[in-house]
Amino acid sequence: RVLIVDFGSQVTQLIARRVREAGVYCEIHPFNRVTVESIRAFDPKGVILSGGPASVTEAGSPRAPQGLFDMGLPILGICYGQQTMCEQLGGKVEPGHHREFGRARLRLKEQIYATGDCDLFAGIYEPGSEPEIDVWMSHGDRVTELPPGFRTIATSVGAPFAAIANDDRRLYGVQFHPEVVHTPGGKQLLSNFVHKIAGCAGDWTMKAFKAQEIAKVRAQVGKGRVICGLSGGVDSSVVAALLHEAIGDQLTCVFVDTGFMRTGESEQVVSVFRDRFNIKLVHKDASALFLSKLAGLTDPEKKRKIIGATFIDVFEEEARAVGGADFLAQGTLYPDVIESVSFTGGPSVTIKSHHNVGGLPERMNMKLVEPLRELFKDEVRVLGRELGLPDDMVGRHPFPGPGLAIRVPGQPLTQENLDILRKADAIYLDEIRKAGLYDQIWQAFAVLLPVRTVGVMGDSRSYDYACALRAVTSTDGMTADFFPFDMAFIGRVANRIINEVKGINRVTYDITSKPPGTIEWE
């Protein structure tokens, strides 16, 4: 395993992703929590120091524990990590006059290039070909004097020590970011560090993870009873399937059906989990309750809050009805767990109150089981396949907890407008799947607009709803861009919706990015 010490870079998580892709388990720990003792306890084979927004030249800026450098562990410093390593080992860092942001050319030293004698760069360039490779830089400061025992491996225009090594002590530093996709050889470089230099085996696979997690769950739960909220989304589905394999009938799943699901989704949850997996499943149809609680409301935040509170009430009631449980299973993922290093402080502004079941375990006096705490989203998908969940469930686009209720903005929800939206949405997704575009899109959905417009259908006048189609690309939902369908495709979808969905006579395509828009309309 490998330890990543986080100095607050925006892309620290990507380092972890690349290391795991190389088949090596790793964790991210914030610099201010890392001590020589905590490193010893974690027992890594190598340590990576991340980048970060601070400047080594400023008093009070973050440092690695000085004792780390005497532990005999291989270390790779990236950007700020390189700078602090150099400074802590007796080198010099100065504010750069050539700031480098974005693409840069890295020039390997003649000797490295000719003899390939640096393990870190093995396989990244063709010996005998051009001694320059593309890398991605983002730094103001730079190393200006190497600590004793180090040599220069590569330079760039803005960084005379763009890659450095102390081969005897297995200490390496790079000024560029090997973890981002804009550094084409970066994945190989990180793989070289964890395999060739740190000597990790590279046998961390999902199969191994599954077996390990099942054993952990059994040890944690014992003979206790576990309850799991199932929504049909990827995370809760994978949790349910994993727990079922671990503890069988000690698990009860509760599916609170809000009535805000898409076409066929509720049926799929029941058929997959109850019929195929044979999981004890309570399917509570609470659609009438949710609709009555939201009657007449249009304010997005009020709607979200009521849906969240109603969900918890219903879940709690159903959990009591099956006799309660000792544990609540949740699909918490690694990005929610990582304690990010914040340099700005202060609470951030609430844009939307997200729907979650926080607070429930305390209220119901249950302990948490969170078997996905160490995984990234796409690792969860791999685990889901490993557990035998259907592909269309595991590869599904994200779907918000409040469901279709937040896709009917500006007018009170009714069974009628939800049904209209459901039909339009199903046609849109059907066409996207048929065109083979589903996996290129982060999320696609229809929104029913609160306006009626005039149309002409046959020889008659129509006066019906307009609907908007949304499709975005994104890697994490934090930023997004609209998906560039070709016009013929959009035209085909619009035509089908207007012809097949009674109640809609106009279709528009939403081309707003995030920011300034959000992905959902409310």
Ligand code: XMP
């Ligand atoms: P926004 O609209 O904030 O959405 O750009 C970002 C991502 O979050 C999803 N989303 C939610 N997911 N509960 C969820 O579990 C919610 O209340 C919720 N609201 C938005 C949204 O679909 C997108 O993927």
